[in-house]
Amino acid sequence: MPTPHYGQPRYRAIAEELRERIESGVIPPGALLPAESALTAEFDAARGTVRQAIAALREAGLVATEHGRGTYATPRRHVCGLDEGSETETQQRQVAADAELAALFAVEVGAALVEQQSLTRANGAVGTVVRTYRLLQTER
Structure with missing residues (x-):
């Protein structure tokens, strides 16, 4: 993770980074997020912290988790940068x-x-x- 977000819980900083990847298309709709183990290594965070971040994204409707499949980015109803009618x-x-x-x-x-x-x-x-x-x- 590039810079720490002081005063913000660690899981929120991780969730924000993943949200940016999803919204920018780095993680496209339907694509699986990296495995928890990969995210814990990338962000140098505990597994529980990564799970909290994923839960926050799930609550925001940005990801869904399927048993046996993993967590993937969900399609959005409105796409940034396009007209309101998109x-x-x-x-x-x-x-x-x-x-x-x-x-x-x-x-x-x-x-x-x-x-x-x-x-x-x-x-x-x-x-x-x-x-x-x-x-x-x-x-x-």
Whole structure:
């Protein structure tokens, strides 16, 4: 972490840094945040402090946590820098892995994946389309 934030709890400083990464697109919608162990090393903080920071982001609606998947950035309804009328639509569906996705995920072609598509519109015109993929989590 570049500079300490005196007078502010450590978890809030960590949450603020992660919020900036999410809002700037360094961590795009649907992307997983680094693992807790990586964040504790990066910020030189205790695991509980990192968990408090993630909880603050979850409370603000910037991230969501799924058991077995991890914590990921959630799509925003309004995108900074665009007109007030801009919004993001998110759709999710199950797809079969093509050869390229199968190689990336180290699974067989045809394996079940979840595709999440976030489409941002400003004044009715499409601004961005972001597609993310993850393995389908099956219940055991």
